[in-house]
Amino acid sequence: MLDPNQKAVVIGISGCSSSGKTTLARLLRDIFPNTFILHEDDFYKPEAEIPMKDGLTNWDCPEALNIPDMTAALEHIRATGELPPTLDSKEDLNSVGPCPISTDFINKIKARVADWLQPSSPGARILSLPSLTQSSSQSQKPPLKICILDGFLLYSPPPLLPSTLLSQMDIKLFLLVSKQKALQRREARDGYVTLEGFWKDPPGYVEKIVWPEYVRAHEWMFEDGDVEKGKLRGDVKEKLGVLVNSKEGEETKMDRDFGETLEWAVESIMRELEVLVLGEEGSKEREEREKKDHEEAVALNSFAMKKVWATRQKERDAREKFREVAEEQKKQDAEEQKEKEKE
Numbered sequence: 001m002l003d004p005n006q007k008a009v010v011i012g013i014s015g016c017s018s019s020g021k022t023t024l025a026r027l028l029r030d031i032f033p034n035t036f037i038l039h040e041d042d043f044y045k046p047e048a049e050i051p052m053k054d055g056l057t058n059w060d061c062p063e064a065l066n067i068p069d070m071t072a073a074l075e076h077i078r079a080t081g082e083l084p085p086t087l088d089s090k091e092d093l094n095s096v097g098p099c100p101i102s103t104d105f106i107n108k109i110k111a112r113v114a115d116w117l118q119p120s121s122p123g124a125r126i127l128s129l130p131s132l133t134q135s136s137s138q139s140q141k142p143p144l145k146i147c148i149l150d151g152f153l154l155y156s157p158p159p160l161l162p163s164t165l166l167s168q169m170d171i172k173l174f175l176l177v178s179k180q181k182a183l184q185r186r187e188a189r190d191g192y193v194t195l196e197g198f199w200k201d202p203p204g205y206v207e208k209i210v211w212p213e214y215v216r217a218h219e220w221m222f223e224d225g226d227v228e229k230g231k232l233r234g235d236v237k238e239k240l241g242v243l244v245n246s247k248e249g250e251e252t253k254m255d256r257d258f259g260e261t262l263e264w265a266v267e268s269i270m271r272e273l274e275v276l277v278l279g280e281e282g283s284k285e286r287e288e289r290e291k292k293d294h295e296e297a298v299a300l301n302s303f304a305m306k307k308v309w310a311t312r313q314k315e316r317d318a319r320e321k322f323r324e325v326a327e328e329q330k331k332q333d334a335e336e337q338k339e340k341e342k343e
Contacts (some may be wrong), residue, residue, distance in 0.1 A: 002276045007081030014154040015175030016183035016214045025150040031113050034143050040151025043070040060213035062160050081145040100258040102332050109266055116270055120278035126277040155242055156217045171272045172242045176230045178254040179211055227278035230254050243268050
């Protein structure tokens, strides 16, 4: 259960560089109310303090980040519901390219969340949203804020990252991506705004730094340490609560369609918030709602199937009628031919 004094819930979104984290974070910010983003990239140390590896500046290792400052920022956000006043974000200056999904699809997802936020639905209670007939003075407490923490390195255990960082995240999402897709996307980027100016990957940087560091920090999460196969160890979800953008019972798919990823993220957030804030009541309510949705879907499907059956039955009847008419006509033609032969 969420601490009742907590002013913001923190949702971590992690994965390899160029897995779609920032694109997803910005979409979720526009879909859920009272939502803002904290970027892990805003906690890089000055370039002079970044470690070197194979003659290259290694921005993709834990030692490149000011983890204590990031942890302190998360503590401030959870306590106040606001970004630290001293935070000067450079990450928002970086472009993530064109949106990979259509406006119509995004509007469909927004409508789904809008239904969840209706006064009679769980979302309104979870986020303490006042109803249309309720004045702000009548609201018992301020709305619960949502902070999305977007970062390439969030869930690794000690000694890579301190356990105090992991404890600051209430919901943990992880995006899978293949090496080929990650490298393709990263190499297509112009570069990154930094504290000192602008950084552009030198030749060989992705192969020598980005992917090996991703493997080093995340192989513990996967069966046999195989990050390419992408099959998460069972205890990662059970013990750490890390959720992966894959469908239950379906074979792992590394480069899932981004629309599917957005839909999965939204549904996961709504479900996890219900459990966090409403507890057992929220779980039961969701189960009842999903059961009702399933029954309605079955009923609609049954109705649709009946319509299909009726349509096909009409087609069968028409074909049978046509066959009968044809047979009758054939008999008449034969009788007429006999009559002519007699003459």
